[in-house]
Amino acid sequence: MNKIFSYIKMSPQHLAYSIFMVTLGSLLYAIAVNSFVIPNHFGNGGVAGIAIVVYYITNIATGTTNFIVNAILIAIGWKYLEKRTLIFTIYCLFAMSAMMNWVHLPVFISDNALISAIAAGVLMGAGMGIIVRGHGTTAGTDIIAIMLKNSFGLQFSAGVFLCNSLIILGSSFVIGAENTVITLIMKYITTNVLDFMAEGLSRRKSMLIISDQKDAIAKEIIEKIDRGITVLKAYGYYSHKDKDVLYVIVNRNQLVRIQRLISRVDPHAFVTISDVQQVIGQGFTFFNPTNKNKRFYL
Incomplete structure (x- = not known):
């Protein structure tokens, strides 16, 4: 027990x-599977997708198949998980598998299958x-x-996409073409909700602002929006002049205010706006995990 506590720190x-x-x-995921996915004869990606197809064919409980397959994968790939993640993943495996077998709330079947898919996607995500x-x-x-990435150099996201695609494609022979398309929509929703839950609070927009009124714009942003600004040195190849570029990270609400501010101060300012997946650092996040910069781990 003390060794486990030393691992999780x-x-x-x-x-x-x-x-x-x-x-x-795990409870939300089990509810999504038992109340929305299975009653509507949808599929799924990942090991849960395999468990659902096995259930359709053999009536073996999804939690049982989920536990067996995941246990095998963890036994093979445990070295690719950080110790703390491994411990919580094992706990998650027990909790989710048990709930998939035991938690059975009223099912939801709609005349519009997309409604069920959206609800399932949101709950799973x-x-x-x-x-x-x-x-x-x-x-x-x-x-x-992770094993594909570390062994063959395949990008992690590509590996996940490949595995899920093969599982969903295989399930199409059981659930049919129409439900396969709906399953893909459900997975898209799941992925986006997962991204928002995991990283959404730190998603921001980045702005690059080029203006002859840069000082006035910077002052307005600092005083009225309360956002820090970084000045980047640049060179305009067309004008052959040195330029100062303002770089600022904002949330969506601040973005609208800054756009109005820039239009008022300098209607001719050149502005680019880009999505920022995640921002880590003072003023943006409550927790700053340490990046070990070693092999790829989960």
């Missing part, structure tokens, strides 16, 4: 919080996002993708 309060998050996420917030993972195809 967490206070009892943080440990309790993580266990709660992983348990809650939220559940998986909460699990990630609790330092766990659902294992499964993520482990396969």
